Amino acid sequence: MSRGTLILVVGPSGAGKDSIIAGAAELLAGQSRLVFARRLITRPVSGSGENHIEISPAEFEELRRRRGFMLSWQAHGLGYGLPRCFTDALDCGRCVVANVSRTVIDEARRDWAPVAVVAVTAAPAVLALRLAARGRESLGNIESRLGRASAVTLHDADFLVDNNGELSTAVDRFAAILQSLIQGTPAAMRG
Secondary structure, eight states: OOOOOEEEEEOOTTSOHHHHHHHHHHHTTTOTTEEEOOOEESSOOOSSSOOOEEOOHHHHHHHHHTTOEEEEEEETTEEEEEETTHHHHHHTTOEEEEEOOGGGHHHHHHHSOSEEEEEEEOOHHHHHHHHHHHTOSOHHHHHHHHHHHHTOOOTTOSEEEEOSSOHHHHHHHHHHHHHHHHHTOGGGGOO
16 A cells, blocks of 8 residues: 655635644545644634644743654744654545645655645735734734735645635635545546
């Protein structure tokens, strides 16, 4: 059995990565070859937003020290990690879908091949509206996130999902990409 693909979802804050992943997970609920990873984050769990696992900064650093993460990174004053337990799914030929920072793409490709990168994009005006609607950031933080978003390059992406319009359209596109990857026909879905 061949190793499963690690499918990394990247894009700027406000692009809708979590909503697209959740929508695709619902659409593809019966697909046994897909695993949707829950990240460990040093942020309290709230009723809205990503369904992550809360971890303290001390626990995060201990896991990092003990190599308990496949991938980990710091962003916006928080620690994010993809637990090493997902390697078992990859080893069993399953595809693991994870929302990650673009800063870990090279490391993932080096350590966890095969890897496919899906970039979710949206126009700066759309990002600004979504970030403001979340209510988690100050105006200064939103401007900072938008500045980083404009610096994002898509040259590392294997696939692109435009999320400027209806969420359902982006979810359908992402689900089609996932189906192509588990069926081994990703070339038809590029771009």
